[in-house]
Amino acid sequence: MTTQLGGPATRALHAPAAGPPPRPEKYTSVTGQLIKAGLLGLVVAIAVWAAFPLVEHEAWVGLALLVLTTGALLYLYLTPRHIPAKYLAPGTLLLIAFQLFPVLYTATTAFTNFGDGHRGTKQDAIVAIQTASVTQVPGSTQYALSVATTGDPATGPLVFLITDPATKVVSAGDASGLKKLDAADVTVTSAGKVTAADGYTVLTFGQASLRSKEITALAVPVDGGAIRSSGLSRAYEGKAGRAYDERCDCIRDTTSGKVWTADETAGSFVSTDGDRLAQGWKVNVGLSNFTRVVTDPDISGPFLRTLVWNFAFAIGSTGGTFVLGMLIAVALHSPRVRARNLYRVLLVLPYAMPAFAMLLVWRDMFNSDFGLINHVLGTDVDWLGQPMTARLAVLLVQLWLGYPYMFLVTTGALQAIPAELSEASRIDGAGAWQSFRRIVLPLLMVALTPLLISSFAFNFNNFNAIYLTTEGGPFAPDNPANGATDLLITYTYRLAFGGSGAQYGYAAAISIFIFLIVGTVSAIGFRRTRQQEEVYA
Structure with a gap:
């Protein structure tokens, strides 16, 4: 067969070899360059501003990190290379500043006695003791x-x-x-x-x-x-x-002659009879804040009791809102329900209300003397004055506040499930309950389990729900620091900012416990989620 000269085959033979596409002409926007210069100038200005206090406090490690970070940012954005890093750098810095640094600072604080009377250095404590006297x-x-x-x-x-x-x-x-x-x-x-x-x-x-x-x-x-x-x-x-005597490393009362000797392990000046001056200094106390939770009977009992109730509250709040929200979503999913869009709007109203305002309203409704609930039911229940009724009350409030969220996410997940699956099950003879239990519910759990895990983590640390409703109470007469409805987060808050003085180191230790508990539960939950995805993939 003869190929015609100049035909497609000939043109293909003489076509230039394929190579990389031509590089586009470099285009530089003047506005973009000005914005870039302004942002980099702002970075340098912030770095210079932050350098002065670091130099003043002789924080050379922090100063070195500041210089290296600023230099790396300038190099990254002044060179045309490393394009992916240009997008990753801002998010990485924000992650370090707002996530890693607070966690690390909390962790380091947990190993100290930092709190009221133990905030500064030993020299600061000496000056405070002398000036106060x-x-x-x-x-x-x-x-x-x-x-x-x-x-x-x-x-x-x-x-x-x-x-x-x-x-x-x-x-x-x-x-x-x-x-x-x-x-x-x-x-x-x-x-x-x-x-x-x-x-x-x-x-x-x-x-x-x-x-x-x-x-x-x-x-x-x-x-x-x-x-x-x-x-x-x-x-x-x-x-x-009272004056400091460097020879004995002690504080001496110039009138009575009483002496308080420095105790470097406790960060305080202590006399021979055990009297401790209120003003001390910050020191590393090792694991004492953590062991105190377990070994001190005045703390371990309330802590374990609070931990059990904390799990009950988080599981009850998450499970109750999910079950109620799911049942309502399934009921309104049927096309035979008239005006279901109107019902959906009405049911979402609690979620649209400001939570803090609704919590205060519910607290007043549970008032034993003039509350709406006792008035309507004709009862005389001291809802917030007894441990069991107070716990029931906060769970009911959480049920009312939380079910609209579960209703919304379940409604969205139901709409994503093909209707053909339910029709096929009915053809095979399955009833409505069997179809829901064996097809709809497993598919819902695949989509909603991550949301349930995040809801559990949120409710485990739901400070507002407790503090604005019961303030952690009711309190036992022999333990005004730990109430029947206290979560670990409200208990920690009371320790850190209570009337007996702030104990930031101890509160940080409890925060580490909370972090480990929530992290462990979340890890187990996400692992089960992956197993479900593999089964129903």
Whole structure:
């Protein structure tokens, strides 16, 4: 067979070999470059701003990480290469900043005694103890006082502006100490009272009166004592009643001679009779916060009881809302139901309401004296005053608040299941219940199990549902720190911010327990989800 010259075969033989597509002409948008330059400039500005406190506190490791991260970002976005990394970098940094760093910080706090009285260093504790014991003695130096601030007059940090009666030198003092001011930067009356100072806002008498408690509590440390206010216009340099003795590493009362020796393991000054000064310092306590949960009978009992109720609440809330929401969704899935769209809108209304407001409304409805529930039912039940009824009440509230969500997601999952499957089962002789149990429900569980796991994790830490309804109560007379409806999260909150003082280290340890429990349950749940997907794939 002869091929015609110039035909398709000939053109194919003489066609140029296939190669890589031509590179598109590089196009650079001026607007895009300006936005890029602005964002990189913002990154550099934030890095410079963050570097100063790191240098001030000699945090060289943090400074090195800051420099390396900033340099890596500049290199990444100033070079045309590494395109995937350009998209991954912002998300990775946000993950580290908002997920990994808080978790790691909480974990490290759990191994310390950080809390009220144990916040700063040992030197901070010594200064606080000495300044708190300052009293006015005969011959104390008197100063004309002007109260000022470096911020907002109502909330800014307070500063004492005083004039030395002998040298007429003006100084500014706060909790960190006293520093002299340049005479050219201040305006002083003949009586030695400062009326204006560069960088400071002098409070009026009315503004100072509103902050009188803060002014009285402020002590400016100086050698051998501190400067404290005597009213709003005078101050005195008092003598410390308790002084630190470096030779014995102890605090000595200058009047009684009592001695409190430093205990480095507890981060406190302790006397021989066991008396402990309130002000201590932050130290590493190892696993004591974790062992305290298990070994201390005053804590282990309430903790285990709270843990059991926590599981019951999370399982009951998740299971109850799922069953009710699923039953309603299945009932309204039938096309024979008239006005089902209207029903769906009405049923979703609880989900559309602000949860915190509804919780407060339900709390009032459960009131034993004038609550709507007792009034309608004609009962006299102290719903929130007894452990069992209070637990039942919070579960009912959660059922009302949570079923619309399960109703919505189940409705969506039902619409994704082919109707032919149910029709085929009916042809094979299966009834409605058999069809639902063997076909519809397993397919629903494949789609909804991840949502049930996330709902369980949410309810396990559902702070609002408990705190806004019962505040964790009712409380036993012998244990006002742990209530019958407390979850671990509300119990932890009460420990961290309760009236007995914050115990952040211990609260962080309990948070680690919560994290491990929820993480374990979630891992088991997701593993079962994968098994279901493999069976019904």
